[in-house]
Amino acid sequence: MAGQLRIITGIAAVVLVAGAAAGFAVAWRPSIAAISPPQPDTFDPAMVKRGRDLAAIGNCNTCHTTQGGANYAGGLPVPTPFGTIFSSNITPDAATGIGGWPEAAFVRAMRSGVSRDGRQLYPTFPYDHFTNVSEADDRALYAFLMTRQPVQASPPANQLSFPFNYRPLIAGWKLLYFHGRDVPSNEAKGAEWNRGAYLVEGLAHCGACHTPRNALGAERVNAQFSGGQVDNWHAYALNDTSHAPVRWTADALYAYLRHGWQADHGTARGPMAEVVDNLASVPDNDVRAIAAYMADISGAPAPDGKSGADAVAQSSPADAAQAAPAGAAIYAAACASCHESGRPLPYGGINLARSTAVTSPDPRNLINIVLAGVGAVEGERGPIMPGFAASIDDTQMVALLNYLRARFGKRPAWDDLDKTVREARAAQAVSLAARDVPAESSQRGKP
């Protein structure tokens, strides 16, 4: 009896040790020795410039910079279903940034999501896309980042629930979902398309927002570009399930990505505003390439005539008004003076029959935009819209949304609008409160 127990205990111990060893083998990565930060003048200026453009395509600043914070100094809270992760400091500060990282450590992080010290990195850092970036581009990005102003700043500790706060588990996630995705290549489609594929699937990581994620936060490969969620915004479907009233073409996408708005589709806002802000300054060819590839993803223009701007129809105002009379009055009094002015974008509001926000199955973008408006971009010309958060209450908002949906969306009414409006307003209040942290006395202005 005692002998049997000993055998069972022995087997259990062997299994545990073997399991731990296997787990260790999967999870463990060696530390790469720190260096003293290289002098900026040791980098080739042409390479730094190329890295700058690549960093803009990669949208690095959006996550690695807080509002009003130093560039690339990190600390931005990124909400996930598993808790909040704070972005890291990627300035060349030796103690708190990546100043001590040799180039090989940077390339490894981009390729396989491992920190210089061997720790597993959370896939909020989109290495599932960055693994597709060429080594030459990684080196240019390294040259760019290592020549930035070093900033001493440590991000707050991540707030993750158990077991997600246990980093070695990320190795298991990688076994399941991280397989060094390939970039599609197709010689027949031409050089521009292939360049676009390389950028979109790699550095630009468009799918990180526009592809839905599974329960463990991995992109669903069989639903690529069918629409996702980011920061209380809906990232629209970009494949052939797109709800855009007017089909996207390569030219329209180019104009939108380059300028932040396009006459048949409207204005980039929410997280996409930051993307187009970055794309405004990168080489023209690369924006054209992204547009060409994404236009192909969105499919050929539909035969039902949805390809032309003229094809945009709307229900009769009278029918829609019957469906939502209170909303009709609000639209006529508060919205129509810009949205039916006939002034061209960006100086007039878009004809809402062309707005994907109204045809989308998810009303959140439309709610966000009515509440907060479209803010001016510093130093840029562009469309602006006043927000109505302070003057429209939830009941009025729901009435307005029902009217817009009936008249311009020509689709069944959205479900649960009351709840979605309340949630959007609460989310906005949280972000406003975060902006309103009172100043320290040293920051106060002098008379």
Add this chain to the structure above:
Amino acid sequence: MITLKVNGQDHQVDADPDTPLLYVLRNDLELNAAKFGCGLGQCGSCTVIVDGQAVLSCVTPLLLLEGKQVTTLEGLGTVAAPAPIQRAFMEEQAAQCGYCIAGMMMRAQALLMRNSKPTDAQIRAELEPNLCRCGTHMRILRAVHRAARLMDTADAAGDRSIR
């Protein structure tokens, strides 16, 4: 007839429900602090406070205001007894032509009611929808900081609240 609550008083207004608040304030109630600038919610000179928040009165129809409290600059203080925000703008000489200033003060007031010690960056972000063509921005910035300090002092206690 529509009942409109402005600066603590109920007014019976004979206007269509889709009339912009600004027109009613200026034409019916003869409260002329809020200005007509662009009429499209793009310049901020018509800014007033509704239930504690800055609102562009030129794009706010009466039908949205049922049961809500409107405050205009006239509701903050008078020439004889200016409110802290008005005193601060005068003391900093923040007005050049002055057309935008009523709107600036109302939006700054709304900010100070929820953040008693704003940073420069917060004031800039808050006042971004309000345009000034004379370029007195640096003085406006100083005036908002001064108003924050005035509201903190004992003699102005309670002045952060509005009627």
